[in-house]
Amino acid sequence: MLDTKLIQNDFEIVCEKLRKKKVGEEIIENLRTISLELKSNRALLEPLQAEQNASSKLFGAWAKEGKDINELKAKLSANKQKISELTKIVKNLEEKLSNIALGIPNLPDIDVPNGEDENDNVEIKKVLTPPTFDFTPKEHWEISDNLIDFERGVKLSKSRFSVLKNRAAKLERALINYMLDFNTKRGFSEVAVPYIVNRETLTGTGQLPKFEDDLFKIEGEELFLIPTAEVPVTNLFRDEIITETELPIKMTSYTACFRKEAGSAGRDTRGMIRQHQFDKVELVCIAKPDQSDRVFDEMVECASDLLTSLGLAHRHLMLCGGDLGFGAAKTIDLEVWFPGQNRYREISSISNTRDFQARRAKIRYKDGKKNRLVNTLNGSSLAVGRTMIAIMENYQRADGSFNIPEVLKNYM
RNA sequence: AGAGAGGUGUCCGAGUGGUUUAAGGAGCACGCUUGGAAAGCGUGUGUGGGGCAACUCACCGAGGGUUCGAAUCCCUUCCUCUCUGCCA
Numbered sequence: 001m002l003d004t005k006l007i008q009n010d011f012e013i014v015c016e017k018l019r020k021k022k023v024g025e026e027i028i029e030n031l032r033t034i035s036l037e038l039k040s041n042r043a044l045l046e047p048l049q050a051e052q053n054a055s056s057k058l059f060g061a062w063a064k065e066g067k068d069i070n071e072l073k074a075k076l077s078a079n080k081q082k083i084s085e086l087t088k089i090v091k092n093l094e095e096k097l098s099n100i101a102l103g104i105p106n107l108p109d110i111d112v113p114n115g116e117d118e119n120d121n122v123e124i125k126k127v128l129t130p131p132t133f134d135f136t137p138k139e140h141w142e143i144s145d146n147l148i149d150f151e152r153g154v155k156l157s158k159s160r161f162s163v164l165k166n167r168a169a170k171l172e173r174a175l176i177n178y179m180l181d182f183n184t185k186r187g188f189s190e191v192a193v194p195y196i197v198n199r200e201t202l203t204g205t206g207q208l209p210k211f212e213d214d215l216f217k218i219e220g221e222e223l224f225l226i227p228t229a230e231v232p233v234t235n236l237f238r239d240e241i242i243t244e245t246e247l248p249i250k251m252t253s254y255t256a257c258f259r260k261e262a263g264s265a266g267r268d269t270r271g272m273i274r275q276h277q278f279d280k281v282e283l284v285c286i287a288k289p290d291q292s293d294r295v296f297d298e299m300v301e302c303a304s305d306l307l308t309s310l311g312l313a314h315r316h317l318m319l320c321g322g323d324l325g326f327g328a329a330k331t332i333d334l335e336v337w338f339p340g341q342n343r344y345r346e347i348s349s350i351s352n353t354r355d356f357q358a359r360r361a362k363i364r365y366k367d368g369k370k371n372r373l374v375n376t377l378n379g380s381s382l383a384v385g386r387t388m389i390a391i392m393e394n395y396q397r398a399d400g401s402f403n404i405p406e407v408l409k410n411y412m
Numbered sequence: 413a414g415a416g417a418g419g420u421g422u423c424c425g426a427g428u429g430g431u432u433u434a435a436g437g438a439g440c441a442c443g444c445u446u447g448g449a450a451a452g453c454g455u456g457u458g459u460g461g462g463g464c465a466a467c468u469c470a471c472c473g474a475g476g477g478u479u480c481g482a483a484u485c486c487c488u489u490c491c492u493c494u495c496u497g498c499c500a
Contacts, residue, residue, distance in 0.1 A: 042462070046469045053469090056481040060430035069480080076480040222490095241422075241459090362460095371459080 001101050001359045004035045017107040020114055020321030031100050038093040045086040052079055102203065103210050106356040108321050109330040115320025121333070122320065127304060128313035130337040135398045139340035140389035141271045143396050144168060148272060159269070160261065160276045168388065171404070172279060174411035175384050176254050179281040179306060183381055186302050188252035188283055193232035195255060196223050201235040204361030206327040206353075213262045216276075225258035229282035230378040237286055238361040241371055248287035248295050252381065255280065272385050273345065279384035285377040288365065289355070292375035296352045300332050303348045303381040310405045312390055313337040315344055329354040336386070340393045347386045350379030 007014050011032055015025045055076055062069050113122050141148065147168035153161035164172055184190055199222050202208040207215065207227060216225040226232055233253050242249070257280050268274035283302065287295045300316070307314045319331040328351035335344035355373040358364070364371040395403040404412055 039462080042469080046462075049469060052480080057430070057433095059480050063430080063480095073480055080480070243422095364459095 001356065002104055002107065003355075003359065004031070004097070004101065007032050008035055008039075014107065018105070020108045020112060021105050021324060022116075022322055023105060027100065027104060031097070031104065034093055034097050034100065038090065038097060041086060041090050041093060045083065045090055048079060048083050048086065052076065052083060055079075099209075102360070105324075105326045106329050106353060108324055108328075109352075109354075111318075112324065112330055113318060113320045114322075116322040117320075118323050120320040121317045121323055124316040124318055124332070126313070126315045127308055128311070130313045131339065131394055133339065133396075133398075137339035137393060137396060138400070139271065139338075140392045142340070143392050143400055143402055144389075145400075150271075157276070160274065162272060162275060170412055171388050171391070171408070172384055174408050175387055176279060176281060178408055178411050179382060179384070179387075180252060180254055182306050182309065183252035183281065183283060183302060186298070188250045188302070191233060191236070191251050191253045193229065193236070193253055193255065195226050195232075195258075197226055197232055197235070198223055201238065202231060204235045204238050205231045205357050206360065207231065210326065214260050216258045216260060226255060227259045228257050228378075228380075229253040229255040229280060230284055233282065233284040234286075234357060234363075234376050234378065235361060237363045237374075240363060242286065242363070242365040242374065244288070244365050244367060247365055247374065248285055248291050250295070250298075251284045253282050253284065255282070272389050275385060278386075280380055281382060281384060283350075283377075283379045283381045286363065287375045287377065288367075289372075289375050292352055292354070292377060295375075296330070296350065296377055299350050299377060299379045299381070300334075303334055303350060303379060306381055307334065307336060307347070309407050310387070310391065312387075312394055314347070325349075325351060327351070327353045327356050329356065334382075336390045338390060338393050339396070345386070347390065348380040348382050350377070352377045 002014065007028060011028065015028050018025075018028060055072060059069060059072055059076065062072065113120065115121065141150070147165055149163040149165060153163045156163070180190055196218065199208060202215070202224060215227060218224065232255075233251055236251075237249075256277055258277050261274060261276060264274060283299050285292075285295045285299065304314065304316065314334050314336045317333045317335060319328075319333060324331055331349055331351040333346050334348035334350075336347040337343075338345050353376050355375060357376045358373040361376075363374050363376065365374050391405060392402045395405065397403065
């Protein structure tokens with residue numbers, strides 16, 4: 001959520017920044033109008049409430065002394081009417097305001113490049129060189145004939161579900177353990193969290209109210225399957241005031257993730273790239289505003305080094321404004337090389353949301369006497385399924401089998 | 413799932429219609445004291461909004477209602493605990 005004071009006072013700057021994210025000015029204008037209207041109505045309401053409070057106190061005293069209270073009572077009744085009318089107006093405006101405010105995306109950082117979509121993302125650097133083959137490299141589903149069972153995944157559930165067998169199942173498990181250990185050594189403490197969360201939790205991180213269609217909802221309950229560990233882990237601190245000395249808090253968490261992939265019909269239907277259920281090891285950090293850039297770099301480095309340690313060639317991309325997610329002020333994607341597809345594909349996405357989620361989720365820290373909003377950051381380290389198929393493709397041999405990276409051998 | 417009890421600030425906890433303007437305690441911060449610390453004493457200390465400020469409004473799980481006035485009474489709902497049932 002954006003700071004309504006910022007919208008009231010620096011309207012032009014907010015519009016300018018949101019243009020990068022392709023948000024129309026009418027929405028911001030509307031938000032500003034309502035917030036100003038709310039402010040003026042509150043200014044009318046509050047003196048009435050003050051009077052009501054004071055007079056009601058008098059009422060008690062007078063009644064005790066046996067004074068005549070009929071006139072006072074009439075006055076207070078009339079005042080009560082006015083208060084209830086104004087309260088209705090104020091409540092209504094508050095609701096309107098929050099409905100609009102919760103649907104407006106975060107402002108991008110100044111160094112975020114302009115651009116329409118993923119084609120305008122800016123490559124920052126490449127790490128490692130893609131391997132060369134003396135045969136035509138295959139795609140992962142050609143390599144993994146007996147290891148990933150797509151047909152039975154569909155039988156059990158529906159399309160975009162799969163079953164891992166034997167060495168693939170074991171590799172998946174090895175990767176989760178390896179990733180968690182790697183992150184823990186970098187100072188991220190491990191947490192295990194629920195996979196089913198409520199509406200408040202999803203509103204805190206920004207998935208709701210706007211993106212309900214992307215979520216699996218539990219029938220008959222106000223509960224949803226998590227689309228990423230970012231949701232429960234960030235919300236660990238919802239409605240809390242953190243002691244300043246505890247910051248930054250750096251966490252890592254393995255969870256399954258569930259996404260409807262509502263908008264991606266027809267994309268990546270073949271193979272394991274885009275599934276309704278997938279495993280991911282996530283990094284989540286809570287930091288003071290002046291720490292968050294440093295923490296962001298640490299997270300990018302952690303995920304990138306993890307890929308390097310697995311011998312996987314990858315590149316860093318700075319997302320342009322048009323491709324930036326709803327809550328992100330700044331995002332760096334890591335894309336790993338897939339020889340079978342002959343291209344780089346996303347395997348990690350690291351974002352700084354600044355105080356966008358913190359304002360929604362009311363995550364604050366004590367700065368001397370003042371409570372201030374923290375910055376929250378999240379990033380994958382890494383998407384496990386995609387890492388597994390990247391290993392299959394990059395370590396494949398001519399006979400259709402594949403090797404296991406050296407660092408994983410102790411985990412297999 | 414059924415029955416009972418309960419949800420008050422960072423924590424514990426008092427509070428069944430009118431100085432609650434949320435007591436008291438712990439913790440925390442600062443000061444005094446001390447060679448230093450502890451203890452002791454003093455002061456400060458909930459959240460959110462408006463205002464340069466004095467100050468002011470709202471908030472006692474959430475949402476409605478009754479009343480001139482609600483933490484307190486009524487309704488709805490969520491959650492926690494205990495017992496019973498079920499279950500890995």
